[in-house]
Amino acid sequence: MRTSGYSVTFKVENGADAEGFAAPGESLFDAAQNAGVVIDAPCSGNGTCGKCRLKLLSGEAEGGDSGARHLSAAEYAAGWRLACATRPRSDVAVQVPASSLAWQNRIRITDFSGERERAVFAELRDNLKGMGFADDSGLSLMTLHLAPPSLDDPAADRERLARALAAETGASENTLRLALSALRKLPLAARESGFALACVLRRENGGVTVLDVLPVSADSPLGADSPSDAGLYGLAVDIGTTTVSLLLVNLQTSEPVAAASGGNGQIRYGADVINRIIESTRKGGVERLRKAVADECIVPLVKRLCRTAGIAPERIYRVALAANTTMTHLFLGVPAEHLRLEPYVPAFFCADGVRGAELRIGAHPDAEAVIAPAIGSYVGGDITAGVFASMLFRDDSLSLFIDLGTNAELVLGSAEFLMSCACSAGPAFEGGDIRCGMRATNGAVEACIIDADTMEPTLTVIGAPDGIVKQKPAGICGSGIIALIGELFRCGIINAKGRFIRDGTRVRRDEWGGAGYVAAFEAETESGSPIVLSETDIDNFVRAKAAIFSAVRTMLAMLDMPLEAIARVYFAGGIGSGISVERAIDIGLFPNLPLERYRYIGNSSLSGAYAMLCSRGAAAKVAEISRSMTYIELSSHPRYMEEFVAACFLPHTDGSLFERRASP
Numbered sequence: 001m002r003t004s005g006y007s008v009t010f011k012v013e014n015g016a017d018a019e020g021f022a023a024p025g026e027s028l029f030d031a032a033q034n035a036g037v038v039i040d041a042p043c044s045g046n047g048t049c050g051k052c053r054l055k056l057l058s059g060e061a062e063g064g065d066s067g068a069r070h071l072s073a074a075e076y077a078a079g080w081r082l083a084c085a086t087r088p089r090s091d092v093a094v095q096v097p098a099s100s101l102a103w104q105n106r107i108r109i110t111d112f113s114g115e116r117e118r119a120v121f122a123e124l125r126d127n128l129k130g131m132g133f134a135d136d137s138g139l140s141l142m143t144l145h146l147a148p149p150s151l152d153d154p155a156a157d158r159e160r161l162a163r164a165l166a167a168e169t170g171a172s173e174n175t176l177r178l179a180l181s182a183l184r185k186l187p188l189a190a191r192e193s194g195f196a197l198a199c200v201l202r203r204e205n206g207g208v209t210v211l212d213v214l215p216v217s218a219d220s221p222l223g224a225d226s227p228s229d230a231g232l233y234g235l236a237v238d239i240g241t242t243t244v245s246l247l248l249v250n251l252q253t254s255e256p257v258a259a260a261s262g263g264n265g266q267i268r269y270g271a272d273v274i275n276r277i278i279e280s281t282r283k284g285g286v287e288r289l290r291k292a293v294a295d296e297c298i299v300p301l302v303k304r305l306c307r308t309a310g311i312a313p314e315r316i317y318r319v320a321l322a323a324n325t326t327m328t329h330l331f332l333g334v335p336a337e338h339l340r341l342e343p344y345v346p347a348f349f350c351a352d353g354v355r356g357a358e359l360r361i362g363a364h365p366d367a368e369a370v371i372a373p374a375i376g377s378y379v380g381g382d383i384t385a386g387v388f389a390s391m392l393f394r395d396d397s398l399s400l401f402i403d404l405g406t407n408a409e410l411v412l413g414s415a416e417f418l419m420s421c422a423c424s425a426g427p428a429f430e431g432g433d434i435r436c437g438m439r440a441t442n443g444a445v446e447a448c449i450i451d452a453d454t455m456e457p458t459l460t461v462i463g464a465p466d467g468i469v470k471q472k473p474a475g476i477c478g479s480g481i482i483a484l485i486g487e488l489f490r491c492g493i494i495n496a497k498g499r500f501i502r503d504g505t506r507v508r509r510d511e512w513g514g515a516g517y518v519a520a521f522e523a524e525t526e527s528g529s530p531i532v533l534s535e536t537d538i539d540n541f542v543r544a545k546a547a548i549f550s551a552v553r554t555m556l557a558m559l560d561m562p563l564e565a566i567a568r569v570y571f572a573g574g575i576g577s578g579i580s581v582e583r584a585i586d587i588g589l590f591p592n593l594p595l596e597r598y599r600y601i602g603n604s605s606l607s608g609a610y611a612m613l614c615s616r617g618a619a620a621k622v623a624e625i626s627r628s629m630t631y632i633e634l635s636s637h638p639r640y641m642e643e644f645v646a647a648c649f650l651p652h653t654d655g656s657l658f659e660r661r662a663s664p
Contacts, residue, residue, distance in 0.1 A: 009093040010037045022088045029083040042432040044270030045084035049432055052083040059092030120602050124611055125254055127391055133617035137251045138203050139232045139317055146195040157186050175207035179366040182213050189215045200317055211317055211366050234613045235316045238606035239323035239331055241406040244297050245606045248305040254614045258308040260301045265292035271427045272406055273326035274340055281337045289330045294361055302362050313362035320613035322372040322605040324380035344377040370612050370619045373626040378422035383409045384626040385608025390570040390601055393625055397567035404573035406430050408548050412555045421632040423551045428544035429478040429575055436475045436531045443474035443526055446578040450487040455506045457519055472526040479578030481541055484533055486583030489650050496649045498538035545589040546647035551634055553643045563591045572604035588651030592658045
């Protein structure tokens with residue numbers, strides 16, 4: 001018998017086959033990672049999520065979750081296995097279903113062309129103008145006509161440029177700096193255009209840096225007389241734990257030119273930051289994770305944006321980035337292991353002086369990189385940027401900011417103070433810890449209405465035409481789980497403990513006394529397996545919602561303020577667009593406030609990055625917000641656990657908190 005390992009053939013549904021190898025003791029999940037086959041596994045192969053399903057087509061293997069909670073006996077008999085729990089005992093062939101690749105090929109792409117998205121950026125530009133921050137990127141484009149060299153004037157090209165620039169701007173020649181990349185282009189560019197040059201300038205620290213020199217001629221893309229028409233470009237980047245979003249902006253007009261988003265390639269190392277930090281501690285892990293988000297995700301998106309705009313990536317002269325603390329560390333290639341170890345100290349909060357070449361995403365090598373500063377290990381630059389985008393810091397009345405995603409962060413405050421915290425909500429809002437849960441990709445149920453009499457559901461599925469279920473659902477995403485639990489509770493199908501108290505064709509009970517609601521029967525789903533929300537799933541989600549509501553209550557208690565004191569709630573994050581605020585209140589996720597006090601503000605992290613990109617004043621304000629915000633460690637607060645336990649019911653043990661909506 002061969003003991004050196006076995007070959008593994010991955011037959012990817014709707015994709016190309018791949019060949020891999022499993023060394024002795026390695027699982028199919030290990031073999032898939034080594035072969036570059038990216039299988040969605042929110043738990044990073046720890047055997048707890050049950051999402052890494054493969055079908056054994058031929059060969060022998062051991063393990064695979066036989067008779068365990070993630071696979072039924074019938075599914076196991078049909079060949080289904082969990083990749084992380086299965087070890088080959090011979091050469092094998094396995095089928096990789098489309099559902100295991102949903103994060104990559106069906107990720108929900110942000111539509112920046114929609115009316116709501118355009119309105120968000122337009123409002124943000126108006127706010128920047130109102131604060132005196134508009135059109136202040138520090139970049140400008142200037143046409144210079146240099147005197148050609150001669151025997152009587154043999155000055156070097158650099159000095160000739162500095163002399164002309166000083167005459168045009170009034171700056172002293174000794175305060176001018178020419179970037180090395182521009183110096184390398186200068187001799188040929190000057191002679192190509194008869195010493196007429198378009199110079200990209202950046203004003204900083206009382207001086208002027210020439211970032212780029214471009215020839216100006218009749219057939220130049222810049223045009224002979226109006227080089228400013230070519231535009232100066234900047235890139236706003238939001239690196240989320242699940243998705244990455246980019247915005248290409250003309251910095252002369254502050255207008256978005258193109259946008260793109262995609263899945264964060266780090267997902268294959270786990271859905272949450274803890275699993276990714278653990279992966280980063282392994283040999284080569286930091287660079288492996290950096291490449292997963294930069295090389296595999298951001299670089300292709302940058303190239304796509306630049307093709308759309310008809311420019312080279314090197315024409316991106318300014319980059320602004322917002323991300324949580326872990327993502328910022330890993331994107332910059334900085335070890336992040338101490339973020340998860342007491343006393344939870346990051347390598348940095350602020351990263352100043354980073355240039356484009358160090359980002360390695362294709363931007364101009366001397367582009368300025370503005371990175372939103374973090375507040376704590378689990379409250380990062382995505383939150384400081386998001387608070388700026390919400391303009392919460394300008395509100396005279398008390399406001400609440402909630403970012404819902406793989407992680408959950410909250411900010412409570414006003415123009416007078418800001419306090420923040422991170423919640424241990426777990427991955428439930430992204431479909432983790434839910435047997436039929438999935439991320440907000442095509443095929444996910446994102447909304448639901450249940451008939452109280454018949455218990456029949458009407459589902460809204462992402463990617464279905466006009467929201468009508470003409471395609472078969474594949475699972476339930478975060479907003480769909482909120483809607484479904486809210487409807488089950490509203491219809492009296494489950495009680496305050498999340499237990500099923502009605503029976504019918506949609507309620508299935510197992511031999512151990514557990515029950516679940518069938519949102520879609522076998523024949524109605526993409527996989528042929530039913531989509532069921534069980535009591536265990538409800539328990540997991542109730543704990544996640546309790547973490548958020550108890551955080552709100554704890555922060556208010558520190559201020560000795562009631563829930564009604566909150567004048568406005570801004571909520572953001574990947575699942576926010578599909579959330580029914582009314583159902584979120586019904587299950588005790590959101591405070592019981594009038595619906596008009598709630599406002600979804602989209603991808604606030606990207607909006608904040610956009611503001612920092614267009615305005616140095618906005619970037620300075622984001623930094624000021626980070627310095628002035630108080631971070632609350634909930635786990636050390638004596639009231640938090642008491643509040644958490646009370647919130648682990650639908651909607652809460654204190655019914656008076658949800659009896660009726662508070663008046664405006």
